[in-house]
Amino acid sequence: MIELAFSILAADFAHLADEIALATSAGGTIVHVDVMDGHFVPNITFGPPVVKAIRPITQLPLDCHLMIEDPDKFIPDFAAAGADMVCVHVEVCRHLNRTLQLIADHGMKPAVVLNPATPIEHLIEVLPMVHHVLVMSVNPGFGGQKFLPRSIDRIQHLVHLRQKMGLDYRIEVDGGVGHDTVASVVKAGADMLVAGSAIFEKGKTAENAQAFLKIAREAALSNA
Numbered sequence: 001m002i003e004l005a006f007s008i009l010a011a012d013f014a015h016l017a018d019e020i021a022l023a024t025s026a027g028g029t030i031v032h033v034d035v036m037d038g039h040f041v042p043n044i045t046f047g048p049p050v051v052k053a054i055r056p057i058t059q060l061p062l063d064c065h066l067m068i069e070d071p072d073k074f075i076p077d078f079a080a081a082g083a084d085m086v087c088v089h090v091e092v093c094r095h096l097n098r099t100l101q102l103i104a105d106h107g108m109k110p111a112v113v114l115n116p117a118t119p120i121e122h123l124i125e126v127l128p129m130v131h132h133v134l135v136m137s138v139n140p141g142f143g144g145q146k147f148l149p150r151s152i153d154r155i156q157h158l159v160h161l162r163q164k165m166g167l168d169y170r171i172e173v174d175g176g177v178g179h180d181t182v183a184s185v186v187k188a189g190a191d192m193l194v195a196g197s198a199i200f201e202k203g204k205t206a207e208n209a210q211a212f213l214k215i216a217r218e219a220a221l222s223n224a
């Protein structure tokens with residue numbers, strides 16, 4: 001099933017609850033929360049207090065993408081705030097297996113994310129532990145960047161590995177996924193689509209989300 005994980009990074013923060021309601025009514029199924037610390041990435045956003053604030057206003061799962069150094073330190077806080085899924089960057093985890101286990105031990109779904117320059121092979125040993133793999137299709141830190149075309153090969157590589165290893169992880173893609181790129185992302189095999197600016201631009205959240213999902217679902221049908 002194709003899912004839209006809308007990234008609230010591009011939403012109007014002064015009306016976050018309304019933005020989430022609009023994206024949900026238009027078919028969004030996951031709230032993607034981009035957590036940045038100003039160290040791992042050159043930008044600062046939000047953390048567990050914002051997760052805690054949005055937890056009661058939506059029934060959708062909260063997918064927390066941690067672009068932070070030392071994620072182990074904050075995993076209990078995200079669990080307490082109500083996160084459902086936590087993605088950690090392979091580039092910051094010295095003991096990736098331990099970190100993923102820590103996420104699972106806190107009752108959340110573990111996921112791992114790779115920067116565009118990180119080889120997929122770095123994940124082989126942990127693939128059986130993860131709910132999903134997040135493929136960064138831009139360098140993390142900012143919304144509104146251009147999709148990196150090599151990401152398509154990387155998605156296909158993960159599809160191939162999943163089959164070869166007999167696993168069932170999902171494949172999420174994040175960065176520059178918009179009306180012009182989403183069809184190729186879906187055709188390559190991704191099924192969790194992160195989109196920020198494509199959904200929240202021009203204050204037309206519901207219309208954008210509907211149009212985006214229409215393209216994504218048509219691409220999925222042509223895969224079948």
Ligand code: DX5
Pocket residue numbers: 007009010032034065138139140141142143144145174175176177194195196197198
């Ligand atoms: C980038 C974030 C993305 C970003 C996506 O570091 O992880 O989730 O907000 O934004 P768009 O869809 O605008 O590329």
Ligand code: ZN
Pocket residue numbers: 007032033034065174194
């Ligand atoms: Zn993200």
